[in-house]
Amino acid sequence: MRIGELAKRAGTTTRALRYYEQLGLLPARRAGNGYRAYGEEDLRLLRQIRTLQDSGFGLEETRPFVECLQAGHPHGDSCPASLEVYRRKLSELDECIDRLQEVRARVSEQYARAERERDALAAGAATEAPQCEWAAPAALDRDEWEKR
Amino acid sequence: MRIGELAKRAGTTTRALRYYEQLGLLPARRAGNGYRAYGEEDLRLLRQIRTLQDSGFGLEETRPFVECLQAGHPHGDSCPASLEVYRRKLSELDECIDRLQEVRARVSEQYARAERERDALAAGAATEAPQCEWAAPAALDRDEWEKR
DNA sequence: GCTGGCGTTGACGCCCGCGTCAAGGTCTAC
DNA sequence: GTAGACCTTGACGCGGGCGTCAACGCCAGC
Numbered sequence: 644m645r646i647g648e649l650a651k652r653a654g655t656t657t658r659a660l661r662y663y664e665q666l667g668l669l670p671a672r673r674a675g676n677g678y679r680a681y682g683e684e685d686l687r688l689l690r691q692i693r694t695l696q697d698s699g700f701g702l703e704e705t706r707p708f709v710e711c712l713q714a715g716h717p718h719g720d721s722c723p724a725s726l727e728v729y730r731r732k733l734s735e736l737d738e739c740i741d742r743l744q745e746v747r748a749r750v751s752e753q754y755a756r757a758e759r760e761r762d763a764l765a766a767g768a769a770t771e772a773p774q775c776e777w778a779a780p781a782a783l784d785r786d787e788w789e790k791r
Numbered sequence: 792m793r794i795g796e797l798a799k800r801a802g803t804t805t806r807a808l809r810y811y812e813q814l815g816l817l818p819a820r821r822a823g824n825g826y827r828a829y830g831e832e833d834l835r836l837l838r839q840i841r842t843l844q845d846s847g848f849g850l851e852e853t854r855p856f857v858e859c860l861q862a863g864h865p866h867g868d869s870c871p872a873s874l875e876v877y878r879r880k881l882s883e884l885d886e887c888i889d890r891l892q893e894v895r896a897r898v899s900e901q902y903a904r905a906e907r908e909r910d911a912l913a914a915g916a917a918t919e920a921p922q923c924e925w926a927a928p929a930a931l932d933r934d935e936w937e938k939r
Numbered sequence: 940g941c942t943g944g945c946g947t948t949g950a951c952g953c954c955c956g957c958g959t960c961a962a963g964g965t966c967t968a969c
Numbered sequence: 970g971t972a973g974a975c976c977t978t979g980a981c982g983c984g985g986g987c988g989t990c991a992a993c994g995c996c997a998g999c
Binding site: 656658678701 | 988989
Binding site: 698699718720721725726729730732733736737739740743744746747749750751753754757758760761 | 846847866868869873874877878880881884885887888891892894895897898899901902905906908909
């Protein structure tokens with residue numbers, strides 16, 4: 644199998660395959676004419692790479708899985724190094740999700756406050772209502788926010 | 792105030808400030824000797840930028856907030872364009888969090904399966920227990936997984 | 940023998956938010 | 970006058986995962 648066919652069957656591009664080879668991730672035999680020659684086994688390796696990538700693994704993080712398959716193990720994650728990568732990735736994901744949720748909470752709070760203030764101003768302008776100090780008790784929160 | 796002092800007071804670097812100016816985000820007056828000259832108001836703008844950046848806003852996304860302050864509004868988010876950016880960012884965050892949680896679930900599942908298989912093999916090797924077909928019913932799930 | 944579709948290597952581009960270096964100008968203090 | 974702390978512009982680097990082009994080789998069909 645040549646590079647174009649492998650790429651097509653795996654749903655990727657020849658450029659990516661050449662890049663993986665450059666990283667030593669997916670080495671290829673060579674035919675007499677210099678063309679890269681791949682086997683069915685390479686398709687498995689490649690699918691392993693793509694699957695992990697879809698889950699946010701970097702190429703270097705897929706290496707243990709690929710080497711595990713190359714070593715003849717039944718699955719890419721049949722080796723301790725792969726399990727370790729799983730664990731690291733899970734804790735990364737947890738940390739990332741936590742951070743995003745904190746950020747989301749902050750942004751949501753700011754958005755709600757800004758909308759309240761807008762509505763208060765609109766109502767004030769529309770009704771010419773008296774501006775009372777106790778109408779905007781969020782000012783302190785805002786200053787705290789801006790100091791970050 | 793010159794660039795170094797502003798950078799220090801805002802907890803950033805001169806390089807960042809020059810970059811913001813290059814983007815037209817934080818323009819600076821010039822002193823007679825060509826040095827950039829900033830005022831207290833610029834410190835507010837800069838803090839607005841940094842705060843938003845900490846929440847994952849790209850520099851271009853901070854622009855409406857900065858322009859809002861420059862226009863003399865009390866807060867960076869006192870303008871409709873800023874509120875729109877808030878809304879977009881919130882939906883981006885939601886989407887991102889959802890994706891990460893889905894990924895986390897997939898990875899976690901794979902990890903659990905891989906560990907079960909490892910333990911099963913270890914137990915099998917240790918006790919020389921007979922290898923029964925019904926001992927590894929997860930094979931189908933795995934094939935489905937690899938086809939993705 | 941010519942066209943077209945494969946393949947090869949090499950090199951630069953992209954995105955973003957700067958870091959870092961180079962080569963110089965400006966101002967203050969001693 | 971000179972050291973040193975600041976400032977200026979310009980340019981390249983980085984990280985990750987390739988896209989894209991250039992310039993060429995190989996092979997099949999007409």
